[in-house]
Amino acid sequence: MRVVVVVIGMLLALAGEAGAQLDRLLEELLKAPGGVVTRGGLTDVKMGEGLKEALRVGTENTVNLTGRLDGFFANEAIKILMPPKLRTLERGLRVIGYGPQVDEFVLGMNRAAERAAPFAKGIFWDAIGEMTFADVGRVFNGGQTAATEYFREKTTDRLAEAFRPVVDRAMNEVGVTRQYKELIAYTTLIPLFKAEAFDLDRYVVSRGLDGLFHVLAEQERQIRTNPAARVTDLLKEVFGR
Numbered sequence: 001m002r003v004v005v006v007v008i009g010m011l012l013a014l015a016g017e018a019g020a021q022l023d024r025l026l027e028e029l030l031k032a033p034g035g036v037v038t039r040g041g042l043t044d045v046k047m048g049e050g051l052k053e054a055l056r057v058g059t060e061n062t063v064n065l066t067g068r069l070d071g072f073f074a075n076e077a078i079k080i081l082m083p084p085k086l087r088t089l090e091r092g093l094r095v096i097g098y099g100p101q102v103d104e105f106v107l108g109m110n111r112a113a114e115r116a117a118p119f120a121k122g123i124f125w126d127a128i129g130e131m132t133f134a135d136v137g138r139v140f141n142g143g144q145t146a147a148t149e150y151f152r153e154k155t156t157d158r159l160a161e162a163f164r165p166v167v168d169r170a171m172n173e174v175g176v177t178r179q180y181k182e183l184i185a186y187t188t189l190i191p192l193f194k195a196e197a198f199d200l201d202r203y204v205v206s207r208g209l210d211g212l213f214h215v216l217a218e219q220e221r222q223i224r225t226n227p228a229a230r231v232t233d234l235l236k237e238v239f240g241r
Contacts, residue, residue: 048136050238052128055147057231058219059124065215067117073110078211080109083203086183093186105183108176109200113208116166120159120212127154144224148217156209163205171204 065071072078082090082102090102127150131139139146171177180200222229223239230236 047140050234051136051140053234054223055128061219062216063118063121066212072113072211078214080207105179108174109204111174112167112170112204115170116163116208119162119166123155123158144221145217147220148213152213159209160205167204168201
């Protein structure tokens with residue numbers, strides 16, 4: 001990249017005073033340790049290091065926030081609710097006095113997502129390691145959730161594959177599978193309601209990933225806009241401009 005810059009400078013230097021000014025700019029660029037200067041006086045290497053540091057901090061915070069007790073259940077923005085296809089069943093069961101069973105079922109789905117969340121960290125960090133220079137530039141200079149969108153694109157399939165067995169096992173352990181079967185059995189008590197086949201594991205995995213990316217987007221916005229969220233010297237240097 002430096003060779004290209006130098007060649008361009010040599011050609012344009014023939015243009016007189018404008019060329020002299022460009023020569024001085026090129027001299028400053030070539031003095032930059034670790035790469036060519038980008039916006040705000042950062043080198044490309046420093047920008048990349050800062051972005052990856054931000055992504056590591058943001059993803060670790062996200063996993064810590066969602067992968068703990070009540071990480072999903074107590075967060076109204078990401079709490080997993082009764083599946084839309086079962087909302088009619090929910091209303092009917094609450095009318096006939098089975099509200100506590102519905103609440104227990106909803107709690108169990110959220111507990112399963114909370115158990116799965118820690119498995120995201122390794123997948124996120126792998127995606128950080130796979131970033132190209134083009135990825136870094138696009139994400140760094142993108143919108144407030146550009147990194148989150150990068151992760152959504154690069155990791156959704158891997159996360160879903162990793163989450164599925166964890167969610168399945170967790171839902172059995174906390175009793176969600178049993179509760180679901182019991183709720184479906186109660187449909188005989190609700191006039192005109194017909195139960196449909198439903199992939200509950202897939203629903204919890206999907207809502208779990210939505211919640212994960214929602215919290216990650218919040219973390220990314222904080223690092224980009226809130227100086228208090230820049231918890232390392234590198235983050236302060238790169239994002240405090």
